[in-house]
Amino acid sequence: MTTDVPIIEIRNVTKRFGKVAAVDNVSLDIRRGEFFVLLGPSGCGKTTLLRMIAGFEMPTSGQILIDGQDMAGIPPNKRPVNMVFQSYAVFPHMSVADNVGYGLKIAGVGRAERDERVREALGLVKLDGFEDRRPDQMSGGQRQRVALARSLVMRPKVLLLDEPLSALDAKLRAQMQFELSDLQDQVGITFVTVTHDQDEALSMACRIAVINKGEVAQLAAPSDLYEYPNNRFVADFVGSVNIFEGKLILDEPDKAAVECPGLGKVYLNHGVTGPHGGDVWVALRPEKMYLHVPGEGKAVRAAAQDAPEGYNFARGVIKGMSYLGDITLFEIKLDSGAIIRASRPNLSRHDQEDFTWNDKVSMHWRADSPVVLLG
Amino acid sequence: MAEQDWKTSKRTFATVSTGPLFWTLVFFLVPMAFVWFYSFGRNVGLTEIEIVGTLDNYKRATEWLYLSIFLKSLAVAGLVTLICLIIGFPVAMAITFASEKWRPWLLLGIMLPFWTNLLIRTYALMIVLGQQGYVNQGLGAIWGGASWFKTLVGLQPLDTWEPLPLLYNNFAVVLGLVYVHLPFMVLPLYSALDRLDKSLIEASLDLGAGHFRTLMKIVVPLAAPGILAGVMITLIPALGAYLTPDLMGGTDSQMIANVIERQFKRANDWPFGAALSFLLIYAMFALIALQSLRRKTPVDAR
Amino acid sequence: MPLFTRTPHAPLEYSKTLWMRSWVTAVMLFLYMPLVVLMAFSFNDSKRNVVWRGFTTKYYAKAWENDQLWGAMMNSLTIAAFATIFSLIIGTLAAVMLWRFRFPLKGVVDGTISLPIIVPEICLGVAFLVFFSKVGWPTGFVWPFNLSAIIIAHITFCFPFVAMVVRARLATFNREQEEAAKDLGAGEWQAFRDVLIPHIKPALISGSLLAFTLSLDDFVITFFTSTPGTDTFPVLVYSLVKRGITPDINAASTILILLTVVLTAVALKLQGVKSIAGSH
Numbered sequence: 001m002t003t004d005v006p007i008i009e010i011r012n013v014t015k016r017f018g019k020v021a022a023v024d025n026v027s028l029d030i031r032r033g034e035f036f037v038l039l040g041p042s043g044c045g046k047t048t049l050l051r052m053i054a055g056f057e058m059p060t061s062g063q064i065l066i067d068g069q070d071m072a073g074i075p076p077n078k079r080p081v082n083m084v085f086q087s088y089a090v091f092p093h094m095s096v097a098d099n100v101g102y103g104l105k106i107a108g109v110g111r112a113e114r115d116e117r118v119r120e121a122l123g124l125v126k127l128d129g130f131e132d133r134r135p136d137q138m139s140g141g142q143r144q145r146v147a148l149a150r151s152l153v154m155r156p157k158v159l160l161l162d163e164p165l166s167a168l169d170a171k172l173r174a175q176m177q178f179e180l181s182d183l184q185d186q187v188g189i190t191f192v193t194v195t196h197d198q199d200e201a202l203s204m205a206c207r208i209a210v211i212n213k214g215e216v217a218q219l220a221a222p223s224d225l226y227e228y229p230n231n232r233f234v235a236d237f238v239g240s241v242n243i244f245e246g247k248l249i250l251d252e253p254d255k256a257a258v259e260c261p262g263l264g265k266v267y268l269n270h271g272v273t274g275p276h277g278g279d280v281w282v283a284l285r286p287e288k289m290y291l292h293v294p295g296e297g298k299a300v301r302a303a304a305q306d307a308p309e310g311y312n313f314a315r316g317v318i319k320g321m322s323y324l325g326d327i328t329l330f331e332i333k334l335d336s337g338a339i340i341r342a343s344r345p346n347l348s349r350h351d352q353e354d355f356t357w358n359d360k361v362s363m364h365w366r367a368d369s370p371v372v373l374l375g
Numbered sequence: 376m377a378e379q380d381w382k383t384s385k386r387t388f389a390t391v392s393t394g395p396l397f398w399t400l401v402f403f404l405v406p407m408a409f410v411w412f413y414s415f416g417r418n419v420g421l422t423e424i425e426i427v428g429t430l431d432n433y434k435r436a437t438e439w440l441y442l443s444i445f446l447k448s449l450a451v452a453g454l455v456t457l458i459c460l461i462i463g464f465p466v467a468m469a470i471t472f473a474s475e476k477w478r479p480w481l482l483l484g485i486m487l488p489f490w491t492n493l494l495i496r497t498y499a500l501m502i503v504l505g506q507q508g509y510v511n512q513g514l515g516a517i518w519g520g521a522s523w524f525k526t527l528v529g530l531q532p533l534d535t536w537e538p539l540p541l542l543y544n545n546f547a548v549v550l551g552l553v554y555v556h557l558p559f560m561v562l563p564l565y566s567a568l569d570r571l572d573k574s575l576i577e578a579s580l581d582l583g584a585g586h587f588r589t590l591m592k593i594v595v596p597l598a599a600p601g602i603l604a605g606v607m608i609t610l611i612p613a614l615g616a617y618l619t620p621d622l623m624g625g626t627d628s629q630m631i632a633n634v635i636e637r638q639f640k641r642a643n644d645w646p647f648g649a650a651l652s653f654l655l656i657y658a659m660f661a662l663i664a665l666q667s668l669r670r671k672t673p674v675d676a677r
Numbered sequence: 678m679p680l681f682t683r684t685p686h687a688p689l690e691y692s693k694t695l696w697m698r699s700w701v702t703a704v705m706l707f708l709y710m711p712l713v714v715l716m717a718f719s720f721n722d723s724k725r726n727v728v729w730r731g732f733t734t735k736y737y738a739k740a741w742e743n744d745q746l747w748g749a750m751m752n753s754l755t756i757a758a759f760a761t762i763f764s765l766i767i768g769t770l771a772a773v774m775l776w777r778f779r780f781p782l783k784g785v786v787d788g789t790i791s792l793p794i795i796v797p798e799i800c801l802g803v804a805f806l807v808f809f810s811k812v813g814w815p816t817g818f819v820w821p822f823n824l825s826a827i828i829i830a831h832i833t834f835c836f837p838f839v840a841m842v843v844r845a846r847l848a849t850f851n852r853e854q855e856e857a858a859k860d861l862g863a864g865e866w867q868a869f870r871d872v873l874i875p876h877i878k879p880a881l882i883s884g885s886l887l888a889f890t891l892s893l894d895d896f897v898i899t900f901f902t903s904t905p906g907t908d909t910f911p912v913l914v915y916s917l918v919k920r921g922i923t924p925d926i927n928a929a930s931t932i933l934i935l936l937t938v939v940l941t942a943v944a945l946k947l948q949g950v951k952s953i954a955g956s957h
Contacts, residue, residue, distance in 0.1 A: 056856055077859045089857035093875040102871070103861030147857075154861065381780040387865050388778050395771035395836070399790055402833045406808035410800070413807060462704060469701045481701070483941075488708045491937050492894050494911045495930040498918050499711035502718065502927075557708065615797030617897050622918060632799040632897075639803055639901070649807070652800045659797060 005068050007032045007158060007190050008053060013062030015048055022048045024214035025062070030158075030192060031207075035184050038194045039201040040211035041237070046194045047162060049211070053192065054083045054160050067157055082151035083160040086167070088143045090135045096122070096146050097131035103154045121153035124183065141172050152187060161193040165200055177203050198238045202226065210234050231375040235283040242284045242340050248372070251276040257311065258282050258372060262338035267311035269367035274374055281373040288369040289342040291330070291355065292362050299362035306367040313364040316340065323352050332361060414649035432650035441634065441651070445658070448630040451545070452613035455552040459560040459609050460602070462553070467564035468594075471571075482565070489558035497622050500554055504542050504623075543625040551619040556612065560605045567601020568594070607666050611659055631655055712934060719927035736928040746929050749913035756824050756899075756909060757892040760831035764888045765881065767832065768839025773873075775840070776847040791841070793834045802901030805830045809902060823907055830902045831892045838891060839884035846880035886944050890937075 006029035015023040023045040030036045038046040051057045053064060055076030064071045066080060082103070091099050097118050104114045122128055125145040135143055144164065151159055164180065165173045181204050184191045195201055201208050202222045210217040210225065210233070217237075218230045229235035232243055246260035253271045258280060260266060266282050274280050292298040294315065303312040319339070320331030328351070330342045342363060346352050355361060381388040414433070416426040435441070470481045488496060571594065579589040595602070617632035624630070631651070638648030720732050740746055771790055775783070793801065808814075809826050818825065850873065858868040874881075896911040903912055910933065917926050 054860060075859070076856070077862045077864060083857070083860045085853040085857055087851055087853050089851060089853035091854060091858075091872060091875075102858070102863075106862040106867060150857075150861065378777060378779040381778045384865065388774070388780070391770045391774040391777075392780075394767050395774060395790065395840075396786070398767055398833065398836070402808075402829055403793060403804075404789070406804035407796075407800075409807045409811055410804045465697060465700045466704050469697045483945075484705055485708070487938070487941060488712065490890055490894075490941060491712065492911060492930075492933055494896055494914050494918075495715070495933060496712065498914065498926065498930060499715040501918070503711045503714055554708070554711075557704070611795070612797070615799055617799050618915075622915075632797070635799050635803065639806060645807065648803060652803050655797055656800055659795065663795065 006030055007067055008192070009063075009065040009068075010049070010053075011063045011065070013049070013052065013059045013064060015045070015052060015057060016060045021214050023052070023059075026211075026214070026216055027062075028209055028216060028219055030190060033188055033190055034206040035181065035191045035204055036193070037201040037205035037208045038192070038211055039196070039198060039208050039238070040217075041196055044211045045214040046211045050083075050160055050162055050192065050194045053158070054081055055079050080156055081158040081160055082154050082156040083162065084144070084147045084151050084164060086162040086164075088140075088147040088167075090143045090146050090150075092135050094135075095131065096127070096133045096135070096138075099135070099146055100150045100153055102150065107154075117153050118149075121149040124152060124186070125149045126179075140167055141176070144168070144176075148183070152183075156189065158190045158192055161191065163195055164193060165195070165197065173200070180204055202238070208238075210237060212237075227371070229283065229371060229373065232281055232283070232373055235371065235373060240286055240341060242286065243373075244282050244284075244338065246280060246282055248272070248274050248276055248278055248280050256372065258370075262334065262336050263340070264314050264334075264336075265311045266370050267307040267367050268370055268372065269306060272372040274372060283371040283373055284340075284365060284369060286329070286341045286343040287327075287345075288365050289340075289344075289363045290365065291342060291344055292364070293354070294360045294362045299364040303364035312367060312370075313362060314340070315360070315362045318355055318357055318359045318361055321355070321357060328352050328355075330355070330361075332363070410649045410652055413646050414653050416646040416649075418644060418646060432647045433654070435647060436650050436654055444629060444634055445631055445654070448614055448632075449658075451549060451552070451630060452610050452616075455549055455556060455613045456560075456606055456609045458549070458553050459557050460606065463557055463560040463564055463605070464602075467561050467568055470561070470565050471568040485558050485561050493555060493618060496555060497551055497619055500551055501542060501623060504547060504550070542623060543628075545624070545628045547623040547625075548620045548628045548630070551623045552613050552616060555616075555619060556609045559612070560609045563601045563605035563608060564598070567598040567604070570601075571597055603666060607663070611662060614659070614662075615655060715927055716931045716934065719931045721927075736925055739925055740928040740932070743925065743929075745908075745913065746910075746925075749908045749910045750929075752824060752907060753893055753910040756827050756831055757889050759824075759828045760835050760892040761885050761888045763828075763832045764836035764839050765885050768836040768884060768888075769843050769877070769881065771836065771840040772843035772847055776844055791837055794837050794841070798834075798895075798897040801830070801834055802898040805833075805898065806901040823904070826904070827899055827902045827907060827909070830898050831895065834895075834898060835888040835891050838887050842884040842887060843877055843880045846877045850876050883944070886940065890940070 008030040010026055010028050010030075013023055013026050014021055026045075026049065038049060040046045048057060052059055053066070053071075055071065055074065071079060091102070094102070097115075100118045100121055101114045104117060109117070118131065119128075122130055125148050127142065127145050127149065130138075130142070130146075135146070138146070144167075161180075165176055168176060177200060180191070180193075193200075193204065202225075205222055207219065207221050208225050209219045212233050218225060218234045220228070225234060225238050229238065229241075235241045235243065242263075244260040244263040244266075246258040246263070246266065248256065249259050250257035250267075251272065251274060255270070256268045256272045256274075258266045258268075260282055263282065263284075266284075272280075290299075290302060292302070299313040299315070300309075314334050316332040316334040318330055319333045320329075322329040325346075327343045327345050330344065332340050332342060334340055340363075344351070412426050415428050415430070417429060417431070419425045466485065470478055470485070473481055575593055575597070576589055579593045580586070584592070614630075615632050616630060617636060620628055620630040620633055621636075624633075632655075635648050635651045635655070638644045638651065642648075719736060720734060775787055775790075780786075805826070814826050854872050854876075855868050858872045859865075863871060894911065895909075896915060899909050899912055900915070903909065908916075910929075914926055914929065
């Protein structure tokens with residue numbers, strides 16, 4: 001039954017620096033073989049948490065277990081995890097082969113086996129033949145691969161990555177996202193990554209823990225995080241979102257409705273947990289809105305497909321437009337004065353001509369699109 | 376990068392700190408402490424020194440005889456620093472604005488004499504300045520030439536050439552100290568000028584200021600920290616100089632270091648010498664304190 | 678301005694101006710001429726050393742056979758070697774201690790370690806004289822142990838310089854490299870040896886050269902701590918100069934100048950001209 005034991009268990013871990021709690025009573029489990037991401041803004045404590053797993057910081061209270069073993073008092077060089085640092089930390093005075101083989105040498109692995117494993121690791125990261133190169137002759141992306149190979153060659157139980165893609169340019173970043181996922185699939189070990197970039201997190205992760213001010217805001221799979229955020233922080237941090245205040249006016253097991261002064265009346269075709277009549281927030285993602293040229297109540301009729309009369313539509317004037325090629329982003333000032341953001345795919349080549357600044361526009365959304373948030 | 380608290384790796388801390396701390400304590404602080412105690416002592420017999428807690432030595436140090444030497448040393452050091460600054464600043468500027476190719480060689484050229492033995496440099500200067508040294512020979516030749524020229528024109532020839540006394544006097548000491556300390560001054564100046572944003576000079580010129588004005592109003596104020604560093608690096612060693620005044624000075628060009636040496640060698644008055652030593656140290660500290668104070672005011676004034 | 682009309686140049690190219698160039702040339706002449714004269718006159722065939730009488734190398738031969746000179750030279754080199762090794766170790770340890778750790782009274786320790794640089798040499802010399810006499814440091818040892826007092830004094834004023842140089846280099850060290858080494862299994866000492874030392878190697882080299890030069894060059898402190906038979910080269914030359922300028926001294930001095938030049942050339946070879954210039 002060992003496969004049921006999470007590979008990393010973080011139990012009520014708190015880390016204080018002076019009076020400030022960088023990590024505040026965090027508990028979470030990381031499963032074997034998964035690609036786990038710690039996501040959050042700068043200074044939220046995610047890197048501190050990672051370093052505590054690696055052993056470079058000690059928790060002020062709480063426990064960290066790796067593969068069932070309590071890591072209290074165990075220094076970093078004795079833990080079954082390896083880390084890829086944000087600056088890569090490739091040793092500048094050693095060749096690539098010496099870098100990658102460094103940990104093996106310390107562990108006393110013989111020359112022949114060491115050379116073989118180094119070659120294998122370099123092949124994994126697509127740096128075949130780079131054994132004799134020096135770090136100062138290599139690009140940033142290549143040095144990162146060396147750092148990866150150096151850690152993977154040790155066959156750790158968990159690989160920790162600190163902001164692995166932040167130093168790469170956009171194209172390389174996109175490429176490395178795929179490569180890291182592939183690598184993890186191939187090697188099969190657990191990856192734990194820290195990042196502030198939600199695109200990275202969404203594309204690579206099996207599960208994401210969103211960290212805010214030292215606490216876990218939500219722990220879920222990427223699509224769950226995106227479509228079913230628990231709170232406003234997660235809704236806003238992951239992807240862009242429109243959030244409106246409102247009162248819960250209908251609260252039944254299979255339907256609900258919220259009255260938002262800024263947006264209008266919102267109807268949901270599923271139940272929500274919330275105090276009836278209480279203050280809630282409604283989150284609506286920009287891509288969930290359908291835009292229509294006003295006239296003949298097109299929006300109203302479309303909304304009425306799955307919602308009662310008078311719900312799930314709004315009218316406004318286009319105040320801002322950004323043409324991004326594949327989609328166009330709109331900033332629309334509603335009749336109530338509130339600003340809503342909508343995005344529209346350019347399905348045909350003329351789609352971007354449909355709307356322009358100061359056009360009147362009406363929009364509707366489906367009854368399963370909005371999310372009701374309590375916090 | 377972040378420091379770590381010593382308690383987190385006590386063993387490592389102990390390994391790195393024992394050596395330096397022990398050495399500093401035993402071979403620096405203890406000797407200095409001995410001298411300090413002696414300064415409150417008194418000679419008893421020929422070899423014994425009794426620590427009696429007297430301030431006699433310090434009182435004697437403030438007598439005019441010794442105070443005047445202190446002040447004169449300060450004046451000489453100040454003069455030397457000023458001359459080094461005036462001579463060295465253009466040199467530092469020349470190096471800063473030199474082409475990439477020349478710059479390291481110029482710096483090397485300035486530094487090489489610094490690495491040569493102080494004694495040898497002083498000695499070489501003495502050869503050149505001596506009664507029959509090059510300088511006097513050269514001047515004598517010029518004098519002779521001028522004299523001969525005068526006879527050509529029908530005037531009386533000049534009196535016979537008397538070699539200038541260029542050694543064993545205050546002039547020699549100042550010249551010697553300048554010679555020895557000039558490289559010391561150039562480096563911090565160069566350092567500060569190098570860090571200067573050249574576009575500021577260009578902006579000043581663009582706005583109509585002439586080169587000299589730009590120098591005075593833009594370059595010098597911005598290079599002030601470096602100038603201050605250079606002044607300190609020159610003034611303080613010059614104040615405590617021993618060798619140059621000893622070899623090149625006359626009987627009336629004694630500096631404070633020579634007086635101290637005499638107390639320990641010939642006069643055998645160690646307590647007094649100790650008191651003088653510490654007064655010198657206090658003077659240095661005062662100068663350094665002055666410098667950190669002065670460094671604050673320009674910032675405040677902005 | 679008429680000063681800048683010689684060669685057309687950009688406003689900021691001060692170094693191309695005539696007066697700048699003449700000034701620098703004059704200063705260089707001033708600095709080097711006495712040394713050149715000294716070296717030239719070491720070949721002068723004249724006892725009184727002031728008028729050129731003919732080329733000879735006999736004073737070099739005399740210097741070569743002069744046991745006293747050799748002895749002093751040997752002393753200087755031995756002292757410098759020992760002083761360099763020990764101040765390198767102590768200075769590096771001090772630098773690592775100050776760079777890496779936070780501990781009570783750190784500011785005081787930092788200041789105290791730098792004191793030997795600030796305290797005037799005469800005061801240091803006096804302090805050592807007093808110390809060794811009060812402690813009753815034995816003087817009758819056989820060579821090289823009779824040099825121990827001088828060596829100790831030299832180490833004391835050299836190691837803060839080494840510490841300063843190494844500290845400057847440590848400041849540019851990326852701590853993550855050390856963590857990476859530990860992450861891969863290295864212990865404290867292994868990480869230090871494999872990652873930190875290679876990084877500070879340039880500073881170790883320039884620190885050693887600095888210590889060696891300072892020790893070789895020192896006069897005042899050595900003057901106060903030397904005993905009969907432990908004369909160093911500068912101390913010997915001093916006593917000879919006091920008696921008068923003679924060509925023997927010229928020959929010996931030229932040798933030392935050449936030694937300095939050779940050392941500098943070695944340093945250059947190891948580090949490149951730019952970094953020597955940059956290590957100000």
